[in-house]
Amino acid sequence: MESIETDVLVIGAGPGGSSAAKHAAKNGVDVTLIDKKSELGAPKRCGEGVSKDGLKSVGIELNSKWITKELNGARLISPDGTDVWMGNNHVKFSEADYIIERKIFDKYLAMDASRAGANIMIKTLASDMKRENNNYIVNCKSMGQDFNIKSKIVIGADGIESRVGRWANLKTNFKPENVASGVQFEMIGVEMEDPNCIEFYFGSVAPGGYAWVFPKGDDVANVGLGIVSKFTDKSAYQHLQEFIAKCYATQNANPIEINTGGIPVGGMLKRIVSDNLMIVGDAAGQVNPLTGGGIISALKAGKYAGEVAKAAVKDGNYSKKRLEEYEKKCKTDFNPIFKKYLKSRNYIRSLSDNDIDSIFKAIQTQEIENINPSEIIKLLIKISPKAVLKLGNLF
Template sequence: MIAESYDVVVVGAGPAGSYTAKTAAEHGLDVLLIERNAEIGVPVKCAEGVSREIERYVELDPRWICTEVKGISTYGPDGTAVTLSVEGSDIAGYVLERRLFDNYLAQQAARAGAEVQVKTQAYDLVQENGYAKGVYVRTPEANERRILADVVVGADGVESRVGRWAGIDTRLPLSDVCTCAEFLMSDITVDEHYLETYFGREIAPKGYLWIFPKGKRCANVGLGIGGDVSGEGHRARDYLRSFVKHRFPDGKVLAEIYGVVPLSGPVYETVANGVVLVGDAARHVQPITGGGILQAVQGGRIAGDVIAKAVKEQNVSKKRLREYEKRWKREFGRVLEVGLKAKNIVLNLNEQELTKFFQPLGGEIKLKEYSERAFLKTLIMKNPRILVSLVKTIF
């Protein structure tokens, strides 16, 4: 079996994996970034929206920006609408072309010095004396290789196996999973600068529906429902087809996308001896929205920095790598915690309770900034009785 050696091997070339690889390489480490698919960014399993906060970490490139978002209109079960936008600014965020965005981040990692390999599937950890020492991989040519590394980064998504191999409990109950269906649609009428979301048990039980424009007369139209309410005839695709039939009867479906999103909050441990989990593998996903692009990049930056220090110190123990956990919790852990509490309240309301929840929000709301924190604080201020349990967490 062929053996290779690196300082770091990153399993998965999504935003979290690529940003981790980029950061570690910028610190002078010998980095290998592997992706099981033939093309990075494919298949897309994402609504592709991100807040303007992404500008703090990634230089914008018009090639992968489909739409500049000015705000979001959210609808309750009875049609009550609330429109959120930003004071003094006409841009709240972006809808991306994820295939190009993911490719861009992988290119940035390569330019920083990381080696990138596609069609490379990790199937187990190399382990020695309680430490991960690399990964075993397969390629389409059926070649099996042993890749040695001081640190293995699990960036392999919600179905991550790296964490399980390292002994981290990554199991999820159905109640903490959102099953999703999305259509890329054309020939539809939408406001190309405003996102739309819809809540209601008839539309998306224990979830919500989204319309994210990708230009004139084109949008990602999708929804997620609670994994514990999905069943024959009542799956995510069934609810989506019903909505599309009535809202966009003449629209054309260009692509269908199916997947799952973790809504549990982060895994209990995101590090082990010689192992770090990032992105969806660490469940760095906002539970109330299901979005995770921003946290993927934030976490990847922190992970790459901590790994570089640990490798140079020749100490990649779980204890040393806990600096990563401390830092991501400090940077975005609280907003995930608040989002989880909000999710547990909002997505479990019945139709009548959900209608009452939206009524105080009706109208237009101007935020000082469009961020997850600002959005959640607005919910609390408008619904103090329903969301009183969140106050101590967010303030």
């Protein structure tokens, strides 16, 4: 059987994996990036919203090739139709400045990794792996051929279904209440009230989560929702069909693409490193528990993992203790805010449709200067006695 040797093997070429490969490959470290798909970025599993500050934090320059829409703000809608507009003319909305095209964006990130020196192998499936003599031997299949890759460090970026972490005996299973079932159409013929604003719908339209309409330009938009199965007897697809039938923006629209998948919304896993191994992105639960957004956190985690891998290779030390530097960086960056968002998420899940309607009516009377998840929770605490009891010590 053919064998390939590399310093760092990254499994999964999504945002986290490509970021890890890019930052590990700098300064001469031998990096191999593999992905089981024949086309990077497909299928997509998110609404494709990213923030300007988030991209800047990981050194990614804006590129018109993958930006489909620059946004002016957001519209939040309660179950009875009460809406709150968060437009740039009135408030700063900092969570999603752009809608991107993941099929182009993910390839762009992989190209960055390649230009940094990483070797990319597509349609390459990691079938199993074992640790041997302070290396990992990863068995792979590609185009009918079997071979293995011997690597000093493996970085698992293979999504919520990650097998890499399990192969390394990390506890990577997520509790059912911490996994949202997501389904999304890309639709044509969407008639939005303001095609420069994203829309969020709350309440029983999407039990345990929310629904969204993210404009991509002209009359095209991503229309989807995430639910948690313990709160409903219906599937995410059934909820989405009902939402599309009732939402004014989508009643005359047609789907041209469908994407489904699980979203880990329970916060970061407790352990994300082992000897010779790190996991990043959805595989590590590095997703905002309140919004379900994970692109920016995956890019950051990938950067941390790549930098630590590069240093570990230079040191000749691939032990768990050495790689825990990556885990510490992630805990410092993500855990404080993720814990607040997790508690906030649990509170919001406890609200009835009537509760949400009342909160939105109260929000309409407030002066708002900046809107992001933290500010929303602060506003809830300000206007809702129930929220004060549940969340008053968070901010």
